Amino acid sequence: VDTTTLRLVDDGLRVPLADSRTCAYANFDYAASAPALERVVDAVRSALPSYASVHRGAGAPSRVTTDRYERARDTIARFFGAAEPGYHVCFTRNTTDALNLLSRCVPGDVVVLEIEHHANFLPWARRRVVPVAATRSDTLAALEQELSARPAALLAVTGASNVTGEVLPIGELARLAHRHGARILIDAAQLAPHRRIDLCASGIDYLVASGHKLYAPFGTGVLIGRADWLDAAPPYLAGGGASAAVTRSGVDWHTGPARHEGGTPNVLGAIAFAAACEVLAATDRGALVRDEQTLTDRLRRGLESIDGLRTLRIWHDDGDVVGIVSFVVAGCDPAAVAELLSNEFGVGVRAGKFCAHPLLAALGCSDGAVRASIGLGTTIDDIDRLIAGVRCAVTDPRCARRTRSQ
Ligand code: PMP
DSSP: OOTTTTOBTTTTOEEEOTTSOEEEOEEOBTTTOOOOBHHHHHHHHHHGGGOOOTTTOOSHHHHHHHHHHHHHHHHHHHHTTOOSTTEEEEEESSHHHHHHHHHTTOOSOEEEETTOOGGGTTTOTTEEEEOOOSSHHHHHHHHHHHHHHSOOSEEEEESBOTTTOBBOOHHHHHHHHHHTTOEEEEEOTTTTTTSOOOHHHHTOSEEEEEGGGTTSOSSOEEEEEEHHHHHHSOOSSOSTTTEEEEOSSOEEEOOSGGGGOOSSOOHHHHHHHHHHHHHHHTSOHHHHHHHHHHHHHHHHHHHHTSTTEEEOOSOSSOOOBOSEEEEEETTBOHHHHHHHHHHHHOEEOEEEOTTOHHHHHHTTOTTOEEEEEOOTTOOHHHHHHHHHHHHHHHHOGGGBOOOTTO
16 A cells, blocks of 8 residues: 555644643544545645636636536546446535435435434434344345335435444345335445445445545535436525526526535535545555454454453444444443543544434443544554553543442
8 A cells, every 4th residue: 555645634643641741643533534635635735726616707717626626526426436427426515415415305215224323314304214133134134124015215324334333235235225116325424435335336326425534624525326316306505506597486407416506616625525536546445444454453352352341333243344443331431531542642532422322222322432433544553552541541430430329
C-alpha cells in the first residue's frame, strides 16, 4: 500500500493530557468522521483560486467549476460501480440527507432491520422493522418471511453496522429483495470506507454514503440510484437549479440529479469527496483490508483479554467485520471510560448509543457502550495504548458505574 498517497492531514497531531503534558493523538473515532487525506486537501486547494457558481455563469471560472463538479459526479459514480445509464448520482449534505431525499421518492412500504442507524430508520414513515436472528443467514430468512408475507417497495439495510462493524451480505440481500419485487438500498456510510462496493455487479438499486467518513471534509454525501423513482418524485429542494421553466402559476421540474439539488451546491465538498474516491480507487484495497483485519483482530483480542469486558456482536457466526469494536465493561460507565482514555492516554473513542438505540437495546446495552473504530492512520502502537488504557480504566474508581441511589 502506498503510504504517501494515503497520508492524512492529522498525521502527527498532539493533544493535551490532564497532567499538562502532551502526547500523540490516537484516533479511534473514524466511524464518526475520518480525517481528510492530504491529497483531498490538495484537490480543494487547487480548486479554490478560481471557483464560481456552477451551471449558470458564462465566465471562464464558472465553466471550469461546472466541469469539476460534473467530473466529481462521474468519479463517484465510477468509484461505486454505478457509471451506467439509468442511475443518477445526487449530491446531498450527508447520508442522513440522502436517506431523507430517497424517503420522499419511495412508492410504498420500507422494510428495515432493527440494527439500523437512526438515519436509515426514522426517515421511513412506512417502515416495517424486522428483528435480527442469531446468525446472518437466519436474519436473511426473517427478511424473506417479511417480504413474502406482504409486499414492500424497498428493503433498506446497512452495509456494515456502525456499532459492531459486522458486514451484511449485500449481493444476497439484493437477490432476496428482487425475488419479492422490492428494490434494495444499501446504507454504505460505514461499509464504503472499508470495502470496495460495486453497485451494478451486486444488484444494488440505491446507495447512500458520506464524504466525511471517507477521508474528505464535512458537508457532502451522495444518493446514487435508479433514475425512475427519483425523476418521478417531487424535487427535494424546490427552487432555482431544480426548475427548468417557471410561469406565474406553474413549473416544469428538471429530471436528473438537478431535480433534487436546488440552490447553489457545495462544489468544493463534491470535489473533495471525488478526490478521496480517486485515492482509494488507485489503492490496493485488498492489502488495505488485510492490514485492517490484522489491526482489528489485535484490538478485539486485546480488549477481550480484559476481565469483565464484553465486545458487542449481533451475530454468532464468523462473517466479515470492518474495523469497529464496541464494548461494555461490567460495573463501568462508558462515558467515564471514554473520558479517562482521552485525559490520560490521548486516545479518542466514543461512548453512547451511536444513534442505534433499537440495536443497543437488543444487545442488552441500553445504558450505552464504548466504541473504538480504526482507519487509515491507525498503528499497532495506537491499539496497544488503547488496550493499556482500558485495562487501567476498568479498575479506576472514577469509571465505576454509579447506582441510582448514589
Ligand atoms: N448510517 C450509518 C451506518 C452511520 O454510521 C452514519 C453516521 N454515524 C449515518 C448513517 C449518518 O451519517 P451522516 O451523519 O453523515 O448523515
